[in-house]
Amino acid sequence: xxxxxxxxxxxxxxxxxxxxxxxxxxxxxxxxxxxxxxxxxxxxxxxxxxxxxxxxxxxxxxxxxxxxxxxxxxxxxxxxxxxxxxxxxxxxxxxxxxxxxxxxxxxxxxxxxxxxxxxxxxxxxxxxxxxxxxxxxxxxxxxxxxxxxxxxxxxxxxxxxxxxxx
Amino acid sequence: xxxxxxxxxxxxxxxxxxxxxxxxxxxxxxxxxxxxxxxxxxxxxxxxxxxxxxxxxxxxxxxxxxxxxxxxxxxxxxxxxxxxxxxxxxxxxxxxxxxxxxxxxxxxxxxxxxxxxxxxxxxxxxxxxxxxxxxxxxxxxxxxxxxxxxxxxxxxxxxxxxxxxxxxxxxxxxxxxxxxxxxxxxxxxxxxxxxxxxxxxxxxxxxxxxxxxxxxxxxxxxxxxxxxxxxxxxxxxxxxxxxxxxxxxxxxxxxxxxxxxxxxxxxxxxxxxxxxxxxxxxxx
Numbered sequence: 001x002x003x004x005x006x007x008x009x010x011x012x013x014x015x016x017x018x019x020x021x022x023x024x025x026x027x028x029x030x031x032x033x034x035x036x037x038x039x040x041x042x043x044x045x046x047x048x049x050x051x052x053x054x055x056x057x058x059x060x061x062x063x064x065x066x067x068x069x070x071x072x073x074x075x076x077x078x079x080x081x082x083x084x085x086x087x088x089x090x091x092x093x094x095x096x097x098x099x100x101x102x103x104x105x106x107x108x109x110x111x112x113x114x115x116x117x118x119x120x121x122x123x124x125x126x127x128x129x130x131x132x133x134x135x136x137x138x139x140x141x142x143x144x145x146x147x148x149x150x151x152x153x154x155x156x157x158x159x160x161x162x163x164x165x166x
Numbered sequence: 167x168x169x170x171x172x173x174x175x176x177x178x179x180x181x182x183x184x185x186x187x188x189x190x191x192x193x194x195x196x197x198x199x200x201x202x203x204x205x206x207x208x209x210x211x212x213x214x215x216x217x218x219x220x221x222x223x224x225x226x227x228x229x230x231x232x233x234x235x236x237x238x239x240x241x242x243x244x245x246x247x248x249x250x251x252x253x254x255x256x257x258x259x260x261x262x263x264x265x266x267x268x269x270x271x272x273x274x275x276x277x278x279x280x281x282x283x284x285x286x287x288x289x290x291x292x293x294x295x296x297x298x299x300x301x302x303x304x305x306x307x308x309x310x311x312x313x314x315x316x317x318x319x320x321x322x323x324x325x326x327x328x329x330x331x332x333x334x335x336x337x338x339x340x341x342x343x344x345x346x347x348x349x350x351x352x353x354x355x356x357x358x359x360x361x362x363x364x365x366x367x368x369x370x371x372x373x374x375x376x377x378x379x380x381x382x383x384x385x386x387x388x389x390x391x392x393x394x395x396x397x398x399x400x401x402x403x404x405x406x407x408x409x410x411x412x413x414x415x416x417x418x419x420x421x422x423x424x425x426x427x428x429x430x431x432x433x434x435x436x437x438x439x440x441x442x443x444x445x446x447x448x449x450x
Contacts, residue, residue, distance in 0.1 A: 071379040083380040087373050118372070120362045130359050130418045137413035145361055 030151050033108075033123045041113030042101040047123065047151035052159025060149065060157050067107075067122065067149060067157055077164060088119060093166035103158045107149075122149040194226050197444075200239055203333045205442040212439040214340060217371055218385070223441050224393075227375070227384040228449065232396070235448035244325060244394030244446030247318075247401050251326035254319055260310025266323075269307060273326055280331035280443050284432050286344040293347045293432055296324050297403075297423065315423040321401040325392050328445035336389050336443060338435040351433025354426060360417025366434075369411075386411070387438040388431070390447025401446060404431055 029049025036043055060067040062081045070078060072087035094103065106113050108123035125147055131140040149157070197205040207223040215221070225233060239245050255266045255273055270276070280296065287294040294302075300323055301312040313320040340348040355366045369378065370386030377383070388404040395402050405422040408430055412419040420426040 068379070083377070085378045086376040087378055118364065118368045120364075128359075128361055128363065128417075129357060130412075132360055132413065132415075132417040132419070134416060135413060137409065137417075137419040139418040148361065 033125045033147050036108055036123065038105055038109065038112040039101075041105045042099070043104040043108055044101040046155060047104065047108065048155045050152060050155065052152075052155035052157070054156070054159045054163055056153070057156035057158070057160030060153050061160060066153065069157070072119065075164065091161065091164055093164060095162040095164040096166060098161075100158060100162060103161045104154065107154050107157050107161075120148060123147045123151070123154055195230075195233070197223070197225055197233070197237065199237060199332070205333060205444060206335065206440065207442070207444075209440045212436065215437055217367075218437075221387065221438060221441060222374070222385055223438075223444060223447075224384040224387050224390055224449065225444060225447060227382050232448060232450050235394075235396075236444070242394065242446065242448055243396070243399075244392075244401060244448060247322045247394075248326050248329055248446065251319070251322035254323060255326065260304065260308035262307065262309040264308045266303065269303070273330055276327045276330040278331055278334060280328040280445060281334040281337050282339065284428060284435065285339060286342065288343075291343075293344050293428055295423075295428055295431060296327060300324070300327075316403070316406070318400075321392055321403065324403065325401055325446045328392065328443065331443040332445065333442050336435060336438045336441050338432065338439055340432070340436045344432065347429045348432050348436065350426075351429035351431070354430050355433055358415075359412055360415030362415045362417075364415045366411065385437075386434065387441060388434050389438040389441040390444035390449075392445055393447045393449045396448065396450050404434065408434075 029046075031045065031047045036047065037045070058078070061069045061075065062078060064071075069075075069091070070081060070084045072085040074084040074086065074090040074092075076090070076092050078084070098106065102113070106119075109121040110117040110119035111121060125144040128140075128145070131145055132138060133140050194208065197207045199205065205223070205225075207226050208220055211218040211221045225236060235241050235243065252273070258265045258268075266273075279299075284293050284295040286292075287298075290298075297313075297315055297320060300320065304310045305312050313323075358365045358368070366386060369383055374383050374385045388407075391404040391407070392401040393407075394400070403422065405424075405427045408427055409419045409422065
């Protein structure tokens with residue numbers, strides 16, 4: 001809630017054309033995971049302030065150490081990459097079913113849209129049970145973990161998802 | 167949520183990629199070992215299991231190639247380790263000058279043991295696993311050193327003793343004094359661990375038979391443990407598997423032999439009540 005207000009302030013500043021001057025451009029642009037405001041699951045503001053790159057988003061979708069989205073989702077447009085999972089619904093047509101704000105919210109924290117979803121929250125840093133240090137099996141080194149994807153990676157994935165029309 | 171046709175389509179893709187489209191055409195095969203021992207690999211779920219109607223052995227989810235390893239003892243690489251344990255069984259070790267055979271005669275005397283493991287030990291006032299019973303004999307009856315939980319002689323002996331129950335139905339007791347341990351294991355099964363926030367149930371109860379990337383999810387049963395893993399070229403215990411699964415959720419795991427994993431073993435075993443003991447089974 002506190003962060004929500006802070007952001008609103010920052011947005012007002014940005015709208016007045018003062019944001020960049022006030023914070024320095026990179027800083028002003030990026031929303032930290034704790035600052036993201038979910039409105040019934042939707043996130044309307046860009047997390048990075050930089051438009052998403054479709055090709056980079058495609059890479060995040062298929063790469064194990066990144067989104068690895070196809071571990072759970074089938075995507076016909078990615079069928080040249082082997083092994084698509086069946087845990088979640090197919091993402092074919094996702095760019096038609098959902099708006100940009102809805103997709104950003106689903107990727108950043110799917111549980112805000114789908115209660116108790118099995119889909120991991122990709123832009124979250126705390127609130128875990130026995131958080132580990134990546135895939136080592138050892139305890140996390142810091143109280144807050146780095147999010148699974150960066151702000152820009154999420155923007156890239158959202159840009160990619162928006163290309164999935166049936 | 168997902169339509170049937172979609173699921174079938176997805177599995178056709180996955181199977182085609184794995185080059186075993188033929189498996190699609192067939193019903194689930196029966197497991198008969200050495201053309202003799204008939205295994206129950208699918209049966210009605212035990213009453214305490216609210217969310218499943220049918221339980222299935224991990225064997226039913228594996229490829230034909232992996233399944234074949236388990237259908238004949240000459241093809242089962244786990245049997246090499248069983249043979250090694252047979253020698254150990256006869257070997258005197260420790261200050262008391264005894265071997266397993268001094269007290270128990272042949273390993274057949276262990277029939278039924280695996281089927282009821284882990285179980286409440288009255289003297290100890292705790293649920294004990296096979297490893298704990300084995301080490302109790304080593305330390306207190308043989309006056310020999312305890313074996314490490316993951317040591318080769320422990321894995322081998324566990325496999326030899328488990329084999330004596332092969333074909334018997336898993337029948338783990340969950341009531342009486344074991345109940346609180348069982349409850350603890352059950353709670354763990356539904357806990358969403360790690361940064362990926364996934365529970366055992368997410369993968370093995372809600373998604374068994376689905377693919378997660380290249381992996382065909384089973385029900386995560388442990389009636390075949392210790393299993394021989396081709397990838398590791400060795401026997402592994404259920405605790406080792408639990409560790410791997412929890413690690414894969416980007417969580418801090420528990421260790422082999424920890425009270426948490428003993429509780430989880432009891433709970434997961436009980437989910438397989440009614441399946442045949444299959445140890446040592448073979449996995450990829």
